[in-house]
Amino acid sequence: MAAAESGVSPSRNPSQLSWVSLSKNLILAYQSFGVVYGDLCTSPLYVYPSTFIGKLHKHQNEEAVFGAFSLIFWTLTLIPLLKYLLVLLSAHDNGEGGTFALYSLLCRHAKLSLLPNQQAADEELSGYKCGPSTDTATSSPFKRILEKHKTLRTALLVVVLFGAAMVIGDGVLTPAISVLSSMSGLQATEKKLTDGELLFLACVILVGMFALQHCGTHRVAFMFAPIVIIWLFSILFIGLFNIIHWNPKIVNAVSPLYIIKFFRVTGQDGWISLGGVLLSVTGTEAMFADLGHFTSVSIRLAFAVVVYPCLVVQYMGQAAFLSKNLGSIPNSFYSSVPDPVFWPVFVIATLAAIVGSQAVITATFSIIKQCHALGCFPRVKVVHTSKHLYGQMYIPEINWILMILTLAIAIGFRDTTMIGNAYGLACMIVMFITTFLMALVIVVVWQKSCFVAALFLGTLWIIEGVYLSAALMKVPQGGWVPLVLAFVFMTAMYVWHYGTRRKYSFDLHNKVSLKWLLGLGPSLGIVRVPGIGLVYSELATGVPAIFSHFVTNIPAFHKVVVFVCVKSVPVPHVIPEERFLIGRVCPKPYRMYRCIVRYGYKDIQREDGDFENQLIQSIAEFIQMEASDLQSSASECQSYDGRMAVLSSQKSLTNSIMTVSEDDFADPTIQSSKSMTLQSLRSVYEDEYPQGQVRRRRVRFRLTPSRGMEPSVREELMDLIGAKEAGVAYVMGHSYVKSRKSSSWLKKLTIDLGYSFLRKNCRGPAVALNIPHISLIEVGMIYSV
Numbered sequence: 108m109a110a111a112e113s114g115v116s117p118s119r120n121p122s123q124l125s126w127v128s129l130s131k132n133l134i135l136a137y138q139s140f141g142v143v144y145g146d147l148c149t150s151p152l153y154v155y156p157s158t159f160i161g162k163l164h165k166h167q168n169e170e171a172v173f174g175a176f177s178l179i180f181w182t183l184t185l186i187p188l189l190k191y192l193l194v195l196l197s198a199h200d201n202g203e204g205g206t207f208a209l210y211s212l213l214c215r216h217a218k219l220s221l222l223p224n225q226q227a228a229d230e231e232l233s234g235y236k237c238g239p240s241t242d243t244a245t246s247s248p249f250k251r252i253l254e255k256h257k258t259l260r261t262a263l264l265v266v267v268l269f270g271a272a273m274v275i276g277d278g279v280l281t282p283a284i285s286v287l288s289s290m291s292g293l294q295a296t297e298k299k300l301t302d303g304e305l306l307f308l309a310c311v312i313l314v315g316m317f318a319l320q321h322c323g324t325h326r327v328a329f330m331f332a333p334i335v336i337i338w339l340f341s342i343l344f345i346g347l348f349n350i351i352h353w354n355p356k357i358v359n360a361v362s363p364l365y366i367i368k369f370f371r372v373t374g375q376d377g378w379i380s381l382g383g384v385l386l387s388v389t390g391t392e393a394m395f396a397d398l399g400h401f402t403s404v405s406i407r408l409a410f411a412v413v414v415y416p417c418l419v420v421q422y423m424g425q426a427a428f429l430s431k432n433l434g435s436i437p438n439s440f441y442s443s444v445p446d447p448v449f450w451p452v453f454v455i456a457t458l459a460a461i462v463g464s465q466a467v468i469t470a471t472f473s474i475i476k477q478c479h480a481l482g483c484f485p486r487v488k489v490v491h492t493s494k495h496l497y498g499q500m501y502i503p504e505i506n507w508i509l510m511i512l513t514l515a516i517a518i519g520f521r522d523t524t525m526i527g528n529a530y531g532l533a534c535m536i537v538m539f540i541t542t543f544l545m546a547l548v549i550v551v552v553w554q555k556s557c558f559v560a561a562l563f564l565g566t567l568w569i570i571e572g573v574y575l576s577a578a579l580m581k582v583p584q585g586g587w588v589p590l591v592l593a594f595v596f597m598t599a600m601y602v603w604h605y606g607t608r609r610k611y612s613f614d615l616h617n618k619v620s621l622k623w624l625l626g627l628g629p630s631l632g633i634v635r636v637p638g639i640g641l642v643y644s645e646l647a648t649g650v651p652a653i654f655s656h657f658v659t660n661i662p663a664f665h666k667v668v669v670f671v672c673v674k675s676v677p678v679p680h681v682i683p684e685e686r687f688l689i690g691r692v693c694p695k696p697y698r699m700y701r702c703i704v705r706y707g708y709k710d711i712q713r714e715d716g717d718f719e720n721q722l723i724q725s726i727a728e729f730i731q732m733e734a735s736d737l738q739s740s741a742s743e744c745q746s747y748d749g750r751m752a753v754l755s756s757q758k759s760l761t762n763s764i765m766t767v768s769e770d771d772f773a774d775p776t777i778q779s780s781k782s783m784t785l786q787s788l789r790s791v792y793e794d795e796y797p798q799g800q801v802r803r804r805r806v807r808f809r810l811t812p813s814r815g816m817e818p819s820v821r822e823e824l825m826d827l828i829g830a831k832e833a834g835v836a837y838v839m840g841h842s843y844v845k846s847r848k849s850s851s852w853l854k855k856l857t858i859d860l861g862y863s864f865l866r867k868n869c870r871g872p873a874v875a876l877n878i879p880h881i882s883l884i885e886v887g888m889i890y891s892v
Contacts, residue, residue, distance in 0.1 A: 131402075132402060132404045132405045132408060133405075133408070134405075135401045135402055135405035136401075136405040136406070136408045136409040137332055137336075137409075138332055138400075138401065138405075139332075139397075139400075139401050139405055139406055139409045140331070140332040140335040140336050140339075140409060140413075140414075141330075141331025141332035141333075141334065141335055141462060141466075142331065142393075142397055142400055142401075142466050143393050143394055143397045143400075143401070143406060143409070143466070144335055144339075144390070144393070144394075144409065144410070144414050145331070145335055145390075145459060145462040145463030145464075145465070145466045146281055146285070146389065146390030146393060146463040146464075146466060146467055147187070147388070147389070147390030147391055147393065147394075147414065147418075147463075148335055148338060148339055148342075148390075148414060148417075148418065148459065148463070149285050149288070149289070149338075149390075149456070149459050149460050149463045150386055150387050150388075150389055150390065150418075151342060151387075151418070151421050151422060151425060151440055152285070152288035152289060152291075152440050152456065152460070153284060153288045153386060153440075153523050153524075153527055154179065154383060154384070154386045154387045154422070155175070155383075155425060155426075155429060155436060155439040155440075156383075156436060156437055156438070156439055156523070156524060157382075157383035157386050157523070157524050157527040157528070157531075158175050158380050158383030158384055158386075159171075159175070159380070159383070159436045160383075160436070160437065160524050161376075161379065161380065161383075161524075161584075162375075162376040162379055162380070163373060163376050163377065163379070163380040165376065166372060166373045166376060166377070167433045167436060168433070169354075169430040169431075169433075170368060170369070170372060171369060171372065171373060171377075172426050172429045172430045172433075173357065173359075173360040173365050173369075173426065173430065174360070174365045174366060174368055174369025174370075174372075174373075174377070175369065175380070175384065175426065176357065176360045176365075176422055176423060176426035177360045177361065177362065177363065177365035177366045177369065178366055178369065178381070178384045179384055179387045179422050180360070180361050180419060180422065180423075181363060181366065182384055182385065182387055182388055182574075183387060183388060183415065183418060183419065183422075185570060186388045186391060186538070186570075186571075187388055187391045187394065187410065187415070188410070188411070188415060190542070190567060191391055191394050191395055192394075192406075192407050192410060192411065194545065194563070195395045195541065195545060196394070196395065196398065196403040196406060196407065197403065198212070198545060198548050198552075198553075199398055199403065200212050200678075200679055201234050201678065201679055201680070202398065202399055202402070202679070203398060203399040203679040203709060204395040204396055204397070204398030204399060205392075205395060205396035205397075205398070205399075205474070205477075206267055206270045206271060206274070206396075206474075206537070206540065206541060206544065207267070207271070207474070207477045207478075207481070207708060208398075208399075208679065209541070209544040209545060209547075209548055210263075210264075210267045210544065211677045211678065211679070211708065212548055212551075212552050213263075213544070213547055213548065213551055213552065214677040215230075215235060215677055215678070216551050216552045217250050217253060217254055217551050218254045219253060219254065219260050219263060220260075220677055221260060221261065221264055221604075221608065222481065222482060222674075222675070222677070225647075225676070225677075226647055226648075226688075226703075226751075228688060228751055228753070229676045229677075229705065231753070232676065232678055232681060232685055232705070233682065233685065234678035234679065234680055234681065234682070234707065235676075235678055247550055247551075247554070247557065249550055249551075249557055250550065250551050253551075263547075264483075264604075265597075265601065266540055266543065266544075267540075267544070268478070268483060268597050268600050268601060268604075269536075269540065269593060269597050270536070270537050270540035270541070270544075271474050271477075271478055271483075271596075271597075271600070272592070272593035272594075272596040272597040272600065273533045273534075273536050273537045273540075273589060273593050274392075274396075274470065274471065274474045274537060275471055275474065275475065275592070275593075275596050276529075276533045276588075276589040276592040276593055276596075277467055277470075277471070277530070277533050277534065277537070278467050278468055278470070278471030278509050279509055279512040279513050279516060279592060280513075280516065280526060280529055280530040280533060280588070280589065281389075281390075281463065281464055281467040281530065282313055282316065282317075282464035282467070282468065282509075282513050283313070283513050283516045283517045283520075283526050284523055284526045284527055284530050285460035285461075285463050285464050286309045286312050286313055286316075286457075286460050286461070286464065286517075287305075287306075287309050287517060287521075287523050287526070288460065288523050289453075289456045289457040289459075289460040290305050290308055290309045290312075290457070291305070291438060291441065291523065292438075292440075292441040292449075292452075292453045292456065293305060293308075293453075294438060302521060306517065306518065306521055309517055310514060310517060310518065312457075312461070313510070313513055313514060313517065314510065314514070316461060316464060316465065316468075317468075317506055317507070317509065317510035317513070318510075320468065320501050320506045321490070321492075321501055321503065321506075322492070331462045331465070331466075334455065334458045334459055334462050335459055335462055336413075337455055338455050338456065338458075338459040339413060339414065339417040340417065341448075341451075341452055341455055342417060342418075342420075342421040343416070343417040343420050343421065345421065345424060345443065345444055345445070345448075345452070346417075346420035346421040346422070346423055346424025346425065347420060347424060348424065348445060349424030349425065349427045349428040349443055350420070350423055350424045350427045352427075353424075353427040353428050353430065353431050353432075354427040354428075354430045354431055355427070357423050357424075357426050357427040357430065358423070360423070360426065378573075378576075378577055379577055379580050379581070380577070381573060381574050381577035381578075382528060382531050382532075382574070382577040382578045382580065382581045382586075383524075383527065383531070384574070385531045385534070385535055385574040385577070385578060386527050386530065386531050386534075387418075387422065388534070388538075389530060389531065389534040390463065390467075390534075391534075391538070392534065392537050392538065392541065393466065393467075393470065394406055394410065395541070396470055396473075396474075397466075397470065399679065399709065424443065425439055425440060425443050428442070428443040429443075440456075441453070468506075468509065469500070471505070471509065472489075472500050472501060472502045472505060472506075473500065473709070475487065475502060475505055476489055476500065476502070476708075476709070476711075477708045477709060478600055480675040480706065480707075480708035480709075480710075481604075481675065481677075481708060482603075482604055482607045482608070482675070483600045483601070483603060483604040484599075484600055484603060485599070485603050485865045485866075485868075485869035485870075486869045486870040486871075486872065486874075486875045487502050487504050487505060487869065487870060488502060488503055488504065488870060489501075489502055489711065489712075490502070490503070491711045500711065512592070516529075516588065520585060522585075524584075524585075525584055525585030526585060526588075527585075528578070528581040528584050528585040528586045529585045529586055529587075529588040529589050530589075531574075531578050531581075531586075532575075532578040532579065532581070532582070532586045532589050532590070533589035533593075535571060535574050535575045535578050536575070536589070536593075538571055539568070539571050539572075539575055542563075542564060542567045542568060542571060543564065543568075545563070546560040546561070546563055546564035547560070549563060598861075599861075599865065602857055602861040602862055602865065603862065603865050605857060605862070606844060606857070606858060606861075606862030606865075606866075606892075609844075609858070609890075609892035610645075610842065610844055610890055610892060611645050611646075612892070613890045613891070613892050614644065614645060614646055614651055614652065615646065615649075617652045618646060618649035618650055618651060618652060619649065619650035619651070619652065619654060619655045621649075621650070621692075621693070623655075624650065624692075624693055624697070624699075625693065625694075629694075629696035629697050629698075631658065631664065631697070632662070633658050633662040633663055633664055634662060634663040634664075635663075635664060635665070635666045636663055636664070636665055636666065637665070637666055637829065637830060637833035637834075638665040638666065638667070638830055638833040638834045638835065638836060639665055639666075639667045639668075639669060639723075639830045639831060639833075639834070639835045639836070640664055640665035640667070640668050640669070640835075640836050640838055641669050641671050641722075641835060641836070641837050641838065642654050642668060642669070642670050642671065642838045643671050643672075643673070643837065643838065643839045643840075643872070643876070643878075644670060644671070644672060644840070645672060645674070646670075646672060647672050647674065647703055650670065650692065651670070651840070652888065653838065653839075653840040653886045653888055654668075654670075654838075656886055656888060657838065657884075657886050665830065665836065666698060666826065666829075666830050666833075667698045667699075667700075667826065667827060667830040668692075668697075668698065668699045668700070669699075669700045669701070669702055669722065669726070670692060670699070670700070670701045670702070671701075671702050671703075671704065671722075672701070672702070672703045672704070673704045673706070673876060674703065674704070674705060674706070675705075675706050675707070675708055676705050676706070676707060676708075677708065678707045678708070679707045679708060679709045679710075680707040680709060680710055681705050681706055681707045681710060684753075685705070685753055686704060686705060686706075687702060687703070687704060687705075687721070687722070687725045687753070688702070688703035688704075688705065688751045688752070688753055689701070689702055689725050689726055689728075689729040689751065689752055690703075690729075690751035690752065691729075691733070695819065695823060698823070698826060698827075698830075700726055700729070701751070702722055702725070702726070703751065712876075712877070718877075719831075719835050723827065723828075723831050726827060727824060727827060729752055730820060730823055730824060730827070731820065731824075732752060733752075734817055734819075734820045834882075835882060836882055836883075836884055837878045837879070837882050837883050837884065838884045838885075838886060839872060839878070839883065839884070839885055839886070840885070840886050840887075840888045841885035841886060841887050841888065842887075842888045842889075842890050843887070843888070843889050843890065844858060844862060844863065844866070844890040844892060845858065845859055845863075845889070845890070845891060845892075846858040846859055846891070846892060847891050847892070858892060
């Protein structure tokens, strides 16, 4: 009894619970090596050459090597250890990390979002309530200023998109520098390969790596963590050997006094060399960005206990070797590897470089998926490559673009130093933006004083600003690459976002008046034919113009009409129980409903072919819930559009008023129809597209006899079931967006050229929403924005 009263299960005492939690975090920490730390752990391959090749070659002496190691040690300590582990990992969004997680947090705690179709009902999502509650009475003046000025909100979005574009740039640069650096070990052997042969081998590995992306990494993911762990312990023992064998005095270089001596001797050349030193922390952002796959405790544990000590000892050992072998700086890592273990280390280094590249490519796919969810990236095909491993996805179009760009970088530069200049600049800009967003989170989300945020921002921006200024000095030597890539991707993202917002604004201002529909009567002045018509629109309220455009030209429509809006909300995930928001558009005789389907920015829309059945179940539950509400008749008179209810399709399966019978069949068309014409069309479609069929469920609904059911409710449910049996059609707008004649030349360029080009070359909305082609009706609309 005492155990039950204390809230602890009798079978588990607190020590058992803590052991379970510890074992779970240890397992996650083990798994994190293969996903999070691959990029960061391969940095020793190229940090010292990138630091000393350049103007610092005039200062290649023992004192400069000691100073360079001291810089690397304190860089690793201040940025990954203090900034990320102590502060940033605490600023997660329901367990998710990264640039978009911080932006999502800000949008939920302040009115900063530019997503057009947000509703008050979204704030009731369980994932929405994270962190302290926002109270307008106690909100800071800084927060009110951000909310008041749309220009500031737009500028914030541009900053976030710029950071996302830089992450995409990392997806191009990381494979190039990692694979080329690992292959450079072949030049340290007796039989040196030529630069051309080395480049050819690197390109073969890069092509193979991108070509196998469609298979997913789940089949070999179990090998990723052991590879990185073996690599870490290999460089740890190599570092220890070099310290003991070459120069044990290197231990003294952990003192920051050596940094002062370094800059006193090298001056401006030493400051420019910071562009190479910052490569020691490239990949650090993954600790925060990949937080959703693990826990903050597991990532902290893995870095503090294993990664940090191994990297410090390796850099220390490499510095000890270089202090006595200054001529080995161009290929410092492989030169410092003892001959007996050279080939095993070379193999492990190559595998670790591939693992690190793979993690960055997957992260690039993820960031593009999040950009699309926020309406900032054109529609692309997202393939979920594993049913068991969350977050494993593949985007074919982006994969081949990344491969072409990576090969172009590798072949064009052929030099890891110049690629390192580009890579370092991209990573430091992402860190700089993350620090800025974190300062906003401290004020807006954590509700701390502006002084605390300014202290955090100022301290880190001074440190990171020094590195960023050094990286910017190397723009002519390759640093221009990430800036060009980021500009191209950010321009495409902002043009798409701007065009999408203008299109939504047109829909909002041209939606059908509810009074017009009510004036037409339940028949809407047209012929109501059997079946269900799903009218897709981005509008969360009102009736879209495509509906009136359709019935004006073809005076007939389905007996049951459902206006469907599929939208993203600023939370990482929406649980299935909260996915559907169901409401009524007009009085009951009209048989018109609204369904809003909500997804988080990290949710994957699976092609399970069961949307129609879930929708019918949810509407049936809504009808029953509405009938059981004692106040429904009073509230119904006040508003026919706007009363929405969260329905769980999973609960509807056990709905007492309906019985469900089902069997599996492969049919990409209407589930059931009495029309011989549609049945013949179905067979023709199956013959032409045998591989394109989605496994769907044939579900038949039957009304359970109930004495207490009102006649009007029974009639409405019977109409719904009958319409479902007659067939389901999907109605979408086939839009042509163009600028007004009075628009400025910049707007005409953006809409008529940029946005139109992106729309023509991206996936259509029907394909993106997995709509059966034979059931689709497209309504042509011209948007003058």
